[in-house]
Amino acid sequence: EYEGTYILPESQLDRFMLRVEIGYPPAEDELRIMRRHHSHKAVSNLKPVLSTEEILELQERVNQVTVDQSVAEYMLSMVQATRSHPQVQLGVSPRGSLSLYECCQARALVEGRDYVNPDDVKKMAVPVLAHRVLVKSKGMDLATAARERVRVIEEIITSMKVPV
Numbered sequence: 106e107y108e109g110t111y112i113l114p115e116s117q118l119d120r121f122m123l124r125v126e127i128g129y130p131p132a133e134d135e136l137r138i139m140r141r142h143h144s145h146k147a148v149s150n151l152k153p154v155l156s157t158e159e160i161l162e163l164q165e166r167v168n169q170v171t172v173d174q175s176v177a178e179y180m181l182s183m184v185q186a187t188r189s190h191p192q193v194q195l196g197v198s199p200r201g202s203l204s205l206y207e208c209c210q211a212r213a214l215v216e217g218r219d220y221v222n223p224d225d226v227k228k229m230a231v232p233v234l235a236h237r238v239l240v241k242s243k244g245m246d247l248a249t250a251a252r253e254r255v256r257v258i259e260e261i262i263t264s265m266k267v268p269v
Contacts, residue, residue: 122204124236163214170210171220175268180205180226186261187238193257195239205233223267231258 130138155163181202188196209225216225235254242250 120200121236123208123232125232167207167211167214169219170213172206172210173220173268176209176221176223176226177206179223179265179268180209182265183226183230183234183258183261186265187234187257190238190257190261192240192253193238194241197234197237201234201237205229208233227262230262231255234258 129135184197184202184205187193190196205226208229209221212225212229213219213221235251235258238254238257240250240253240257242253245253
């Protein structure tokens with residue numbers, strides 16, 4: 106909902122692969138955070154969960170995840186639909202279609218599969234595509250425009266024929 110000190114131009118927003126909203130933690134978790142932070146600095150106790158080699162190996166494994174032609178065409182149809190949607194002033198760029206492709210591969214790997222399915226595409230479409238579209242937002246504040254971008258992508262998802 107907050108864009109930061111300065112709103113980034115579309116060309117710079119397009120360089121972010123995902124936009125993920127985290128929200129606030131439940132009250133009991135926030136209390137635990139407060140109490141832990143009070144006694145010591147949490148950052149000083151951070152330990153790496155993966156080595157550099159493990160990260161590079163995972164990146165290579167993501168690249169090996171198969172994307173069927175019909176699923177790739179499904180992704181592209183979503184991206185192209187953003188370019189002709191009546192509420193969209195500027196649709197998703199080719200960088201966005203590439204990001205969707207790669208994020209779907211990563212999601213499939215995390216889910217324990219070596220192939221991308223249409224559900225991966227549906228799940229990744231909003232976080233990958235919504236921040237990349239510029240909606241016709243005359244008179245809208247930033248938060249309303251952000252919700253409208255999500256609504257447009259969700260509308261596109263539901264309008265697409267899902268490959269079998």
